[in-house]
Amino acid sequence: MNFSQQLIDWYTVNKRSLPWRDTKNPYFIWLSEVILQQTRVQQGLPYYKSFVKKFPSVENLAHAPQDEVLKLWQGLGYYSRARNLQTAAMQIVDNNSKFPDNYKDLLQLKGVGEYTAAAIASFAFGESVAVVDGNVYRVLSRIYGIATPINVPAGVKEFKSLAGKLLDQHDPATYNQAIMEFGAIQCVPKSPDCSVCPFQSNCIAYQEQRVKELPVKLKKTKVKNLFHHYLVIQTPSKKTVLHQRDNSSIWAGLFEFPYIEAQGALLPQEIIEEKFFKELVGESRFRESVYNQQPIIHKLSHRKVHAYFWIIELDQELNDTLSIEDARAKPVHVLMERFMKEFWQGK
């Protein structure tokens, strides 16, 4: 028995009963697909029901006030989906209320991309076009042991091609439902229970114990911006203060000036009102000035640190200070070294 038939057999036994599976009405199917973009069935189900109830036809949706649509969408997230949904409803109504009945025409609807067009075309009109969503990437990459990243053009092409070949030409609707349902409830992203999987013996990932590694997704290392406002303490005897970083994050165990972490640039007023600043300076009177109006940008693989240096001249000594010479002897990170070298040159 081939893969597609096996999948359909599994689906027949294991499928959930969902309202949009009991209809061929393209409007309802479209509604469900848009609601389920980036959304779990469990979360989307009540929204589907309320939309069907409030807007039983595409005309109802097209003619509703936008606020009403958004209100119904409230809490579901990705709100442009709701606006696009209504825009598309208007597109359809403008076209004599003729619902697009094929993949190509469906793609013209606002908010309908390749996945959604394939889903509607196959479910409502029986068109032979394979859906490729996150479930499909996951299932195919594991069963076929494909390690091509799913989020690069070559990977997209490869998976689409395979999905097209596997599509059951006689019943594309059921096949498409089946592979996505399989991904949603059996071949789940994390810790799938392979002990009850019907594809154990022909799943390459399972056989080679690579289930955890697949699908491969290129991490676009999202760089996080950090804003560090370093407090460069200067006592009358030219002592300063360093703190040692803890061992759990970047620059573990290295020394640096104490700093305030913020969401961006800060005004002097904001600095001196910080609890951390007050605790550090204690009863001293001080004069503060910013050393660099433009932050020093320090890039790490996953962090972009915007470093501001505030020179705090105190009129009395503090505890736990150290001389510049001792400070220069401490292990510091590159950013700190750059600053210290420039700030204390010749001292």
Next chain:
DNA sequence: AAGGCGGGGCA
């Protein structure tokens, strides 16, 4: 090609 868009589930 890359960034932005939101919630919930889960380790």
Next chain:
DNA sequence: TGCCCAGCCTT
């Protein structure tokens, strides 16, 4: 608490 999820539109 922070990471992960993976469709579509915009730039």
